[in-house]
Amino acid sequence: xxxNSSRILLVLLLxxxxxxxxxxxxxxxxxxxxxxxxxxxxxxxxxxxxGQGRGPGAQAQGERPGHGHDDQHQVDMEVFHYLLENHExxxxxxxxxxxxxxxxxxxxxxxxxxxxxxHVEQMTxxxxxxxxxxxxxPLFAEIFQHTKKIKMVHEDxxxxxxVTETSDDPYVATLIKAHAKVVSQFVERGFAEAHKNHPVPGxxxxxxxxxxxxxxxxxxxxxxMPNAAQQPRAGSKIAVDVTSSSxxxxxxxxxxxxxxxxxxxxxxxxxxxxxxxxxxxxxxxTLAVLNDDAYKSTFQTEGNPNLALLQDLHHAGVQMYVCxxxxxxxxxxxxxxxxxxxxxxSALTTNVNLQSDGYTYIPLGN
Numbered sequence: 348x349x350x351n352s353s354r355i356l357l358v359l360l361l362x363x364x365x366x367x368x369x370x371x372x373x374x375x376x377x378x379x380x381x382x383x384x385x386x387x388x389x390x391x392x393x394x395x396x397x398g399q400g401r402g403p404g405a406q407a408q409g410e411r412p413g414h415g416h417d418d419q420h421q422v423d424m425e426v427f428h429y430l431l432e433n434h435e436x437x438x439x440x441x442x443x444x445x446x447x448x449x450x451x452x453x454x455x456x457x458x459x460x461x462x463x464x465x466h467v468e469q470m471t472x473x474x475x476x477x478x479x480x481x482x483x484x485p486l487f488a489e490i491f492q493h494t495k496k497i498k499m500v501h502e503d504x505x506x507x508x509x510v511t512e513t514s515d516d517p518y519v520a521t522l523i524k525a526h527a528k529v530v531s532q533f534v535e536r537g538f539a540e541a542h543k544n545h546p547v548p549g550x551x552x553x554x555x556x557x558x559x560x561x562x563x564x565x566x567x568x569x570x571x572m573p574n575a576a577q578q579p580r581a582g583s584k585i586a587v588d589v590t591s592s593s594x595x596x597x598x599x600x601x602x603x604x605x606x607x608x609x610x611x612x613x614x615x616x617x618x619x620x621x622x623x624x625x626x627x628x629x630x631x632x633t634l635a636v637l638n639d640d641a642y643k644s645t646f647q648t649e650g651n652p653n654l655a656l657l658q659d660l661h662h663a664g665v666q667m668y669v670c671x672x673x674x675x676x677x678x679x680x681x682x683x684x685x686x687x688x689x690x691x692x693s694a695l696t697t698n699v700n701l702q703s704d705g706y707t708y709i710p711l712g713n
Contacts (some may be wrong), residue, residue, distance in 0.1 A: 358550075360588070376661050379614050379632075384475045421563075426462050426469060430463065431537045433439060433462075434536070434537035435537075437453070437534050438452075438454065439530070443527075445520075447512045448523055448524055448527040449510070449512075449526045450512070451510075452507045452509075452530075453497050453504060460505070463507050464507070467508055484520070484543075484545050485545065486526055486529060486547055487545075490526055496513050496514045496516045497512060498512070498513050498514060499511065500574060525547075546654075555570075556570055556571055557570075559610070560615030561613040561619070562609050563609050563656070563659050563663060564659070565605035565659070567605070567609060568607070570615070571614055572616065578616040578620075579612045581621050582621065582622070583612070583708040585623070586707065587627070587709050588627050588694070588710045589601045589605075589626055590632050591629035591631050591632055592630075592635075595646035595648055596652060602657065605660060605665065606660065608622075624665045625666040627668050627670070628669040629673040629689075633674055633679075635653045636669050636688040637651055637683050637684060639654065641679065641683035654685060658685075667688040667689065668689050668691040668694075668697050669691065671690050672692070673694065
C-alpha cells in the first residue's frame with residue numbers, strides 16, 4: 348500500500364523528544380501502547396513512499412503554540428511510550444552516505460514492529476496536518492528549520508522501517524547524520540537518552556552569562572534568561588514576610604533574596620517588568636530595621652549592617668513595614684526605626700491588607 352509520507356526518520360526522532368516532555372507532564376511510563384490500526388492513525392502496509400516534508404512552524408486551528416494536546420494526543424502518546432519502554436527489543440543500523448544516511452529500524456517482536464509502523468503513520472498525520480509538538484532539543488529545532496531540503500524514501504519491512512534520508516545541502520546532510528546517531532542512542536538507552544538535549548553539530552553552546560545587577564547594584568545578582576519559560580510578568584505584586592534573625596554583625600540573608608527579586612524583574616528576563624514589592628518585618632527580623640544608633644546600643648556593634656541594602660531597596664521602590672507589636676515587645680519604638688521603614692500596627696494586619704490589595708504572599712526566613 349502506497350501512502351503519502353515525509354521524512355519518517357525525522358518523525359521518529361521528534362516523537363521521542365515529545366514523549367519525554369509529555370512524560371514530565373504526568374503521563375506514566377506504565378501505559379501499554381495501542382496496536383496498529385487503533386486510534387486515528389492509519390495503519391501502514393508494505394510499500395515504498397517518497398515525499399517532500401513540511402515544516403513544523405504551522406499549527407492546527409485551536410491549538411496552543413508548541414503543544415500537541417489535541418484529541419489524538421493520548422493515543423499517540425501510548426505508542427511513543429510503548430516503544431521507549433521496549434527499546435531493548437528494537438535493533439537499528441545506520442549506513443552513512445555522502446549526502447545523508449540509510450537506516451533500518453526493526454524488531455523481532457511482532458507487537459513492537461507493529462507499533463513502529465503505527466507510530467510512523469501517526470507522526471506522518473501530525474506533520475501533514477500540520478500539528479507540531481514542542482521542540483526543546485536544539486538539534487531537532489535546527490532540523491525543523493530545514494525540512495524543505497530533506498529528501499526521504501521509506502519502505503515498511505515485515506519487521507519495521509527502512510529509511511533513506513538525504514539532502515543536496517551539505518549542512519543539512521550533516522544535520523541528518525547527527526540526528527541519525529541520536530536516534531540510535533534513543534534505541535540504545537530509551538528514556539534516559541530521550542530526556543537529554545542534543546547540540547547542533549559545529550555550533551558552540553551559548554556561553555553562560557555572568558550575574559547582572561540591573562537595579563540593586565551590590566546585591567541580588569541574577570542571570571539574564573530571555574528565552575526561558577515563565578518570564579517576569581509586568582504588574583506583579585509581592586508581599587515578602589521576613590521573620591528570621593541573623594548574626595547582628597552580618598547582613599540578614601533575607602534581604603539579599605529580596606534584592607534578587609528586584610533584579611529578577613529588572614533584568615532577569617527578556618524585558619524589564621514593573622513590579623510592586625513590599626516587605627513585612629516581624630519576629631526575629633524585627634530589629635534588622637533599626638537605625639544605626641538604636642542598633643549599636645542594642646547589639647554593641649559598629650552600626651546596622653542591613654541599612655545600606657535597606658536604603659537601596661527603598662530607592663528601588665520597595666515598601667517596607669515593621670510590626671509595631673513585635674517592635675514594642677522588644678522594647679523599641681517607631682523612633683528607633685530607620686526613616687524609610689514604616690511602623691505598622693502589626694504584621695498580621697499588614698499581610699492581610701496587602702493580600703487584599705492583590706499582593707502574592709511570600710514567606711521568607713533566611
